[in-house]
Amino acid sequence: xxxxxxxxxxxxxxxxxxAEAGRGLPAIEAGMPEPAGTGLSRRxxxxxxxxLALAVYGAxxxxxxxxxxxxxxxxxxxxxxxxVFFDGGIDALSVLAPTGDPRYAQLRPNLALAADAGTEFxxxxxxxxxxxxxxxxxxxxxxKVSAFPxxxxxxxxxxxxxxxxxYEIGELDVGSHTGWLGRYLDDVGNDDNxxxxxxxxxxxxxxxxxANRPVAAIDSVDGYDLWSHVSQPISDEMYKSFARFxxxxxxxxxxxxxxxxxxxxxxxxxxxxxxxxxxxxxSYPQTGFSHKLAGLAAFIDAGLPMRVVTISASGGYDxxxxxxxxxxxxxxxxxxxxxxxxxxxxxRGLDDRVMVELWSEFGRRPEENASLxxxxxxxxxxxxxxxxxxxxxxxxFPGLAQLDxxxxxxxxxxxRAMYCSLLEQxxxxxxxxIIPGASSFARPTLVKx
Amino acid sequence: MAIPQATASASGPKGASKPKRHRPRHWHLWKxxxxxxxxxxxxxxxxxxYVVRHKHKPPRRHHRGPGPRPAxxxxxxxxxxxxxxxxxxxxxPGTYQGxxxxxxxxxxxxxxxxxxxxxxxxxxxxLGLLGAVRSLTRPSGSATLHGPAPVDxxxxxxxxxxxxxxxxxxxxxxxxxxxxxxxxxxxxVLHDWFATSNANVSKQQQMxxxxxxxxxxxxxxxxxxxxxxxxDPAMLQWLNGAENTKQAPNENYxxxxxxxxxxxxxxxxxxxxxxxxxxRALTGWRYDWSNELGAHNFRFDPKRHxxxxxxxxxxxxxxxxxDACRLCVENPLHPSFFVEKLWSYFIPQPPxxxxxDGLISTYRGSGWAIRPVLEAILTSPDLYQGPPxxxxxxxxxxxxxxxxxxxxxxxxxxxxCDEAGQMLFWPPNVSGWDDTRWLDTSRLRARWNIVNYxxxxxxxxxxxxxxxxxxxxxxxxxxAMGAWGSxxxxxEHRAELLDLARRSEKLAxxxxxxxxxxxxxxxxxxxxxxxxxxxxxx
Numbered sequence: 001x002x003x004x005x006x007x008x009x010x011x012x013x014x015x016x017x018x019a020e021a022g023r024g025l026p027a028i029e030a031g032m033p034e035p036a037g038t039g040l041s042r043r044x045x046x047x048x049x050x051x052l053a054l055a056v057y058g059a060x061x062x063x064x065x066x067x068x069x070x071x072x073x074x075x076x077x078x079x080x081x082x083x084v085f086f087d088g089g090i091d092a093l094s095v096l097a098p099t100g101d102p103r104y105a106q107l108r109p110n111l112a113l114a115a116d117a118g119t120e121f122x123x124x125x126x127x128x129x130x131x132x133x134x135x136x137x138x139x140x141x142x143x144k145v146s147a148f149p150x151x152x153x154x155x156x157x158x159x160x161x162x163x164x165x166x167y168e169i170g171e172l173d174v175g176s177h178t179g180w181l182g183r184y185l186d187d188v189g190n191d192d193n194x195x196x197x198x199x200x201x202x203x204x205x206x207x208x209x210x211a212n213r214p215v216a217a218i219d220s221v222d223g224y225d226l227w228s229h230v231s232q233p234i235s236d237e238m239y240k241s242f243a244r245f246x247x248x249x250x251x252x253x254x255x256x257x258x259x260x261x262x263x264x265x266x267x268x269x270x271x272x273x274x275x276x277x278x279x280x281x282x283s284y285p286q287t288g289f290s291h292k293l294a295g296l297a298a299f300i301d302a303g304l305p306m307r308v309v310t311i312s313a314s315g316g317y318d319x320x321x322x323x324x325x326x327x328x329x330x331x332x333x334x335x336x337x338x339x340x341x342x343x344x345x346x347x348r349g350l351d352d353r354v355m356v357e358l359w360s361e362f363g364r365r366p367e368e369n370a371s372l373x374x375x376x377x378x379x380x381x382x383x384x385x386x387x388x389x390x391x392x393x394x395x396x397f398p399g400l401a402q403l404d405x406x407x408x409x410x411x412x413x414x415x416r417a418m419y420c421s422l423l424e425q426x427x428x429x430x431x432x433x434i435i436p437g438a439s440s441f442a443r444p445t446l447v448k449x
Numbered sequence: 450m451a452i453p454q455a456t457a458s459a460s461g462p463k464g465a466s467k468p469k470r471h472r473p474r475h476w477h478l479w480k481x482x483x484x485x486x487x488x489x490x491x492x493x494x495x496x497x498x499y500v501v502r503h504k505h506k507p508p509r510r511h512h513r514g515p516g517p518r519p520a521x522x523x524x525x526x527x528x529x530x531x532x533x534x535x536x537x538x539x540x541x542p543g544t545y546q547g548x549x550x551x552x553x554x555x556x557x558x559x560x561x562x563x564x565x566x567x568x569x570x571x572x573x574x575x576l577g578l579l580g581a582v583r584s585l586t587r588p589s590g591s592a593t594l595h596g597p598a599p600v601d602x603x604x605x606x607x608x609x610x611x612x613x614x615x616x617x618x619x620x621x622x623x624x625x626x627x628x629x630x631x632x633x634x635x636x637x638v639l640h641d642w643f644a645t646s647n648a649n650v651s652k653q654q655q656m657x658x659x660x661x662x663x664x665x666x667x668x669x670x671x672x673x674x675x676x677x678x679x680x681d682p683a684m685l686q687w688l689n690g691a692e693n694t695k696q697a698p699n700e701n702y703x704x705x706x707x708x709x710x711x712x713x714x715x716x717x718x719x720x721x722x723x724x725x726x727x728x729r730a731l732t733g734w735r736y737d738w739s740n741e742l743g744a745h746n747f748r749f750d751p752k753r754h755x756x757x758x759x760x761x762x763x764x765x766x767x768x769x770x771x772d773a774c775r776l777c778v779e780n781p782l783h784p785s786f787f788v789e790k791l792w793s794y795f796i797p798q799p800p801x802x803x804x805x806d807g808l809i810s811t812y813r814g815s816g817w818a819i820r821p822v823l824e825a826i827l828t829s830p831d832l833y834q835g836p837p838x839x840x841x842x843x844x845x846x847x848x849x850x851x852x853x854x855x856x857x858x859x860x861x862x863x864x865x866c867d868e869a870g871q872m873l874f875w876p877p878n879v880s881g882w883d884d885t886r887w888l889d890t891s892r893l894r895a896r897w898n899i900v901n902y903x904x905x906x907x908x909x910x911x912x913x914x915x916x917x918x919x920x921x922x923x924x925x926x927x928x929a930m931g932a933w934g935s936x937x938x939x940x941e942h943r944a945e946l947l948d949l950a951r952r953s954e955k956l957a958x959x960x961x962x963x964x965x966x967x968x969x970x971x972x973x974x975x976x977x978x979x980x981x982x983x984x985x986x987x
Binding site for chain 2: 053219224226227228229230231233234235237238240241242244245248251252253254255257258259260261262264265268269321322371372
């Protein structure tokens with residue numbers, strides 16, 4: 001796909017790192033950290049009370065039945081932070097295009113947005129919302145979006161894995177193994193509610209990797225059912241026979257394997273059949289990302305006890321080539337989804353309980369490359385969205401006249417400061433125990449009083 | 450706290466509720482009638498109309514089928530009576546000595562192919578054990594594809610090189626239609642053995658080219674195959690073979706070529722030093738990149754090759770990439786790795802040490818030829834008398850489509866197989882698919898849904914008032930078994946299905962229930978035959 005990064009997944013990169021262990025980590029990503037949470041035990045848990053098949057991470061000694069109890073009894077009125085990750089690197093030049101900056105069109109002769117594209121960003125007339133970010137622009141107009149037009153950290157690392165790792169663990173340390181939200185859950189969570197930290201992308205996000213509390217991942221918000229052309233009462237008989245296939249004696253390991261899976265499948269169908277369905281008060285765009293958010297809103301409404309939720313944005317943002325098209329599609333699907341999610345929460349009266357944070361591991365190089373794309377840069381962008389968001393820009397867009405020593409956009413806000421404010425102002429938890437060096441960061445106001 | 454339940458969907462008469470169907474959601478569908486070839490119950494085809502649900506408004510004059518009549522689906526000489534007996538009994542010592550009838554031929558076709566078409570097991574049995582195996586391992590000429598060509602949901606030809614998932618459909622189609630099933634099965638074996646993924650290959654066509662390399666080389670010399678794979682464009686991208694230069698060696702391929710492809714880890718066959726030295730021997734391959742062509746112009750560049758002496762397995766020399774392959778194959782621990790790995794694809798329990806030794810001497814004696822080892826495995830008593838093994842998802846699906854006489858006509862097979870754990874050309878990593886993990890609650894659920902999708906066209910509408918109100922339980926089971934091409938079921942499974950048929954019949958008390966309940970019973974039987982252990986195992 002791209003000749004720079006070869007579209008590695010992290011596990012593939014870990015494999016190739018292992019393959020080259022004889023001479024250290026691979027040069028392509030020197031010193032690449034291991035993702036937080038690597039090695040946490042994983043068990044599949046079928047929660048009747050949640051209506052979901054959960055992969056539970058950590059806390060391997062706790063019996064699964066305790067999770068059922070824990071989910072059913074956990075408090076359901078906590079504030080919730082939803083993290084949306086733009087995977088690959090996105091920045092203000094893409095989302096809040098500096099069409100008013102004279103160097104913008106010089107650096108991006110092919111990719112620059114037209115001076116009248118999208119809508120003006122009211123807090124800085126040099127910037128315009130990308131047309132695909134119209135969903136965010138709408139919410140910003142309502143005072144529900146705090147924008148970070150140039151977020152990052154000093155001496156930015158341009159490795160996807162290393163920089164993403166820093167954001168995930170909330171510090172600049174390649175050796176740390178718990179996520180910043182994982183440490184929050186270690187402080188405030190409990191031992192029998194894996195839903196307190198929920199990843200919606202099928203596997204654990206390193207951001208919610210804990211030291212000792214259970215957290216969970218789900219593949220699908222649609223519950224668990226078996227398709228069939230048969231209805232009651234004949235379907236009852238059909239499933240009875242299916243269950244019998246699972247309970248007859250086995251005379252070989254292969255047969256035993258089939259029988260075991262058959263019995264478990266029938267059990268799960270019985271436990272969860274029909275529970276995963278949800279309805280939404282508003283209509284969502286027809287994308288997988290939006291469907292997950294629609295499910296999430298329904299889960300919150302149903303009282304599932306979540307505190308932090310992670311989900312990947314629609315699309316990929318490592319736009320080394322053909323940036324215009326790839327970025328527009330993913331950004332539109334993501335921003336439309338976030339807008340619909342906010343409207344859903346408002347319609348359900350839950351919008352005061354949920355804050356959404358959108359982030360990326362870094363920004364792009366201001367100067368476009370020869371493949372109609374952009375390479376890895378420094379300052380990225382982030383947004384905090386919600387009815388309770390303060391709605392004021394944090395840090396200014398530093399302009400393109402003066403770039404850093406690598407010709408990248410300079411950083412004007414630190415991601416750890418954003419985390420400190422979210423912890424203290426939204427989650428109402430002291431940041432000092434979560435973010436190393438928290439006292440050194442000035443706290444931007446992110447939440448309305 | 451439960452998620453609120455959806456209200457029951459459409460109800461049948463007198464409150465009997467129809468279950469909700471979960472399908473990809475398409476808000477607007479344009480339905481029209483298309484025509485296709487379906488099996489005529491014998492060896493030929495008849496035209497059948499069916500309703501196509503277009504996701505996009507189709508042009509007024511689009512292709513509605515059925516296209517040219519496909520070739521007959523039975524093997525050409527099936528109708529010409531039994532083939533001459535080729536079985537030179539007595540069979541060689543060490544081979545399976547028991548009866549070789551349709552049951553054994555069926556198992557052979559399941560393990561060495563994708564199951565039998567109607568009449569095929571009998572025809573194969575008539576060749577005798579050795580003749581049957583050789584008919585698979587020594588096919589003549591190029592393969593012929595019998596049956597309708599693969600199409601997407603709109604009836605358009607598939608685009609394996611361009612459309613996501615269509616490469617999966619392309620391979621699946623060959624499994625369903627090729628008259629050289631073992632070639633396709635070996636292409637699948639080698640796809641797992643040398644597992645390469647689209648995840649790090651720039652063009653689907655390069656994956657298809659690699660798959661065709663497996664087809665052409667699957668019976669020949671393993672060394673020839675190994676060399677070809679080593680410099681195959683997809684592999685050079687996947688394991689960084691083209692990023693391996695004398696200035697900056699990349700050890701990715703050097704490690705996997707020994708660990709996964711030829712020698713095995715933790716057997717004392719090679720050291721970390723051997724990996725570094727092999728990597729240097731392999732240096733020199735490169736390609737060009739363009740956004741239009743992706744990686745292309747793969748070539749050996751002597752300037753990038755490390756020409757100094759390398760010491761591999763304590764043998765020093767100015768080794769080349771061909772030497773790197775040869776040294777692996779000549780390693781004393783290679784033959785045992787090779788025969789046991791190949792064996793594991795066909796027989797679930799490992800070979801006894803005497804059987805293993807025999808295979809090793811066959812392999813050595815043939816100069817590392819694959820075919821003699823394959824023939825020894827496929828004539829082994831363990832294959833016919835040993836326990837069954839779980840079919841990989843695509844093998845089960847291909848076999849089902851063959852039994853049902855259905856060609857590739859929907860893109861759903863790509864994502865359904867993905868859910869079942871086997872998206873072709875996307876193995877999970879370089880060690881291929883984990884054969885011990887084909888079945889869990891989410892993957893068996895996917896297989897259930899695959900069965901449901903496979904029988905979609907032959908399922909009965911319970912509520913249109915046309916189904917027989919008098920069909921007996923025995924007739925119902927016979928009908929469902931016939932639709933599945935009469936697979937052999939274990940007695941206890943057949944008994945359970947017959948019991949289901951009888952239980953269902955008792956539930957129909959009112960006269961309006963007689964036909965609809967029997968129709969649903971038919972659908973239930975079709976579903977359960979497809980998801981029975983007999984169809985999951987091979």
